[in-house]
Amino acid sequence: MxxxxxxxxxxxxxxxxxxxxxxxxxxxxxxxxxxxxxxxxxxxxxxxxxxxxxxxxxxxxxxxxxxxxxxxxxxxxxxxxxxxxxxxxxxxxxxxxxxxxxxxxxxxxxxxxxxxxxxxxxxxxxxxxxxxxxxxxxxxxxxxxxxxxxxRGAGAGGSRWREWEVVERVRETADVVTLRLRPADGGPLPEHRPGQYVSVRVTLPDGARQIRQYSLSRAPGASLWQIGVKRVRGGQGCPDGEVSNHLHARVDVGDTLSLSAPYGDLVLDQDSGVPLLLASAGIGVTPMIAMLEQLALTGHTAPVTVVHADRSPAEHALRTDQEAYAAKLPDAAVHFWYEHPEPGHPADRTGLMDLSEVAIPTGTRAYLCGPLPFLRAVRAQLVEKGVGAAEIHYEVFGPDLWLARD
Missing domain, CATH: 1.10.490.10 (Globins)
Known part of the structure; x- marks a missing residue:
């Protein structure tokens, strides 16, 4: 005090x-x-x-x-x-x-x-x-x-960096690659909760050791860890992403990466009777994939609404996974918005995310991940539709400028 x-x-x-x-x-x-x-x-x-x-x-x-x-x-x-x-x-x-x-x-x-x-x-x-x-x-x-x-079994200030081997690279889009990893020491995978992230530490060509966080995009219990890395392109006074570009250009199958234990407070608090909304934009889809997979694995019975916004269908990473996991749920609805739609995409889903015509069940708990403007806009729409502020949870990639300014 x-x-x-x-x-x-x-x-x-x-x-x-x-x-x-x-x-x-x-x-x-x-x-x-x-x-x-x-x-x-x-x-x-x-x-x-x-x-x-x-x-x-x-x-x-x-x-x-x-x-x-x-x-x-x-x-x-x-x-x-x-x-x-x-x-x-x-x-x-x-x-x-x-x-x-x-x-x-x-x-x-x-x-x-x-x-x-x-x-x-x-x-x-x-x-x-x-x-x-x-x-x-x-x-x-x-x-x-x-x-x-x-x-996590570490002393104060001990993140317990551990070496992980890249066993598979999957090109999701032109700027997003999925890396699948296993412990290089052959030991077990640490426990994690759907929605959490790990820090990845790399040594760059100039000798700097830079660290970035990437969400785990598989549910707990998988035999491998999986992260989605979006190449950060600079512009408007911002440099290219050093670590993301390094991972895209210099890390391949057989290489090793130093990873931390899982952290992050945006975690799925699952209750089979609570309706859920998973809202994401861009690479913010990655923690939502882990949540969706977990819901499918555990047989979540309450309604699940999946909404995602992206620049175009070609830039929408992990769309197939979103649709496949949602299809395994007994009561799920999926809605996508694209700023630049392609032929065959419904016209009412063009532009930024608009939830005005999306049914949001009473008592919905919402999880959001994406850029700050997206989070602010979606949160406002959800509150307007009657979702309690305490039921809206979020993760923003990069420094958190939201709560610090509210």
């Missing part, structure tokens, strides 16, 4: 800090990478840093956390409404192998950046209050991450 004195100070200074938070986080990353260049080379996503999205996500998360602390100073941080945001961050951190000591490194450079940007406004009282905010944030994340590591 935030102390009364710190709550008052944070409440008074939150407007100034909030107004400068983007500059503060930009200065923070500049300082951090100047002092610890290996973190940018081997841990942080260089593409997100170049695009500025990681900076925006950090700024929004800090501001949101501080705002909720001052609004509810007597609540434990892990009981706050935005604990979902913290849980999502903790899963991502655990997939990267973040350890408690790294929070102190962040603290050092974050508070130096605050002092640089706000100058004399950062009195000892202000510094102490915001330090308390940061320590509450860090302690909450460290506790969640410790639990995640323990559940």
């Amino acid at each position: 935030l102390s009364d004195a710190s709550a008052a100070t944070v409440r008074a200074t939150l407007p100034a800090v909030g107004a400068a938070i983007d500059e503060i986080t930009e200065r923070f990353y500049d300082r951090l990478f100047a002092a610890r260049p290996e973190l940018l080379r081997d841990l942080f996503n260089r593409g997100n840093q170049a695009a500025g999205t990681q900076r925006q996500a950090l700024a929004g998360s800090i501001a949101a956390f501080a705002a909720h602390l001052v609004d509810r100073p007597d609540e434990r941080p892990d009981a706050m409404p935005h604990h979902a945001m913290l849980n999502r961050i903790a899963h991502k951190h655990a997939s990267l192998g973040i350890c408690p000591e790294q929070y102190e490194v962040v603290r050092e450079h974050l508070f130096a950046a605050i002092a640089e940007v706000l100058g004399d406004a950062v009195t000892p009282e202000v510094a102490a209050a915001w330090d308390e905010v940061y320590r509450l944030l860090a302690d909450t994340l460290i506790a969640v991450e410790r639990r995640l590591y323990e559940e």
